[in-house]
Amino acid sequence: MARRPLTKPRKIASQSRSRATVDALVEATARILVQEGFDKTSTNRIAEVAGVSVGSLYQYFPGKDSLVAAVIDRHREEIMRTVRKGLAGVFDLPVERAMRKLVAIGVEAHRTDPRLHRVLAEQIPRVGKLKELEAFSRGNYALFRAYLEHHRAELRVDNLELASFVCATSIEALTHNAVLYHPRMLSDGMSGALIEEGARLVTGYLKGKGFVDGGFMKTPA
Amino acid sequence: MARRPLTKPRKIASQSRSRATVDALVEATARILVQEGFDKTSTNRIAEVAGVSVGSLYQYFPGKDSLVAAVIDRHREEIMRTVRKGLAGVFDLPVERAMRKLVAIGVEAHRTDPRLHRVLAEQIPRVGKLKELEAFSRGNYALFRAYLEHHRAELRVDNLELASFVCATSIEALTHNAVLYHPRMLSDGMSGALIEEGARLVTGYLKGKGFVDGGFMKTPA
DNA sequence: ACAGAATATGAGCGAACATTCGCATTTGAT
């Protein structure tokens, strides 16, 4: 009965089986989010599905939101793993190929558990994870900018900041929307078409400085 | 006391002052959404801010969600008014100018009460308005496609469907993100720069069919 | 085998909310 008041729910973790409990809880949260929706995702239900009791839940998580946050973190890490893997070598590729690769990576990343991705994307504001998400975006965006600086010679843009924003935003939106809302656009070999178009979009933008009034494009030096 | 049971909350409206009540409720909902957030937006609070009683609220709205839905509809209509106004004459403009105009319209549309727009964008999934939003997107998207068909001769794309998706998605994302998350990008005369870049992005995509391996662009016929 | 720490349990408390219903007040027509 040497029970010191564990009033404030702890977050400190595990020595053996508690690991399993934590995993089960996070896994259950993800499953419920996908299959039953955010509203049905109550602490009691999570515990039930995880096969543990609510009490145990509160041993490791201060509340429902932190459970969802854990799911988000887990998902994001999985995505980053995909991205890092794909990013290898891209830095030294010439623009056209690099862009094609980047769009492909975007598609691939969004394909990581799309149903979960969609729910999370929709419910992130609710959990106050927006800040982290913006940070994440800014990261990609900075990475992109670094690439552009490195390849400045091949480009015909003067404002790299703006160009990074334009490209990163477009690629993100394109892949996000395609995967989540137009899945049939990616069935069969169609995904190649999207990648091709996306790459062409940003490549043209980066390499072609604009139109002279007749409809001509200039060629990079 | 000829009181027939009004149990089921009605939605039928007004003959005079009830109009004011309904307006006050919707207006209060919008104000609370912006200033206090979705979570604080309870029926009681809405009634309080609107200066009416909860009972009256339930006379006209079956519940909190329908209030939010009303706000959404109202906002969307305002946006559509802006868009329609801007769209006049665009249909017959040549590609480059049309695109510039379209991006400008996107910026303008998102500037309609950006704070409300942001909250709504974040909370729409919660209210089950996603279907309508998708329909709305598809509308713009169809409009865009119609434009492309009309100007097919000036273009160098073979898949109009795909091209519409690429352009509409990019413009939407660009303007949305710029207005809501990078407001300083539009202060001063900077908005011109964004419009210029966005227009160049899609125009280049539509008119330049792609690259030959050396980095050349072809010129439209 | 034993003690104490770690972990697990789940009924139940309490706060927040949505919603109702009996009644009061206003409006519009006669």
Place this chain on the structure above:
DNA sequence: ATCAAATGCGAATGTTCGCTCATATTCTGT
């Protein structure tokens, strides 16, 4: 002036849900 319908009121009700705590079970080192 009078009445019925429309509108408005808000204390009271019921439900949902997060969260706690007294207790039970398991684990680890000795």
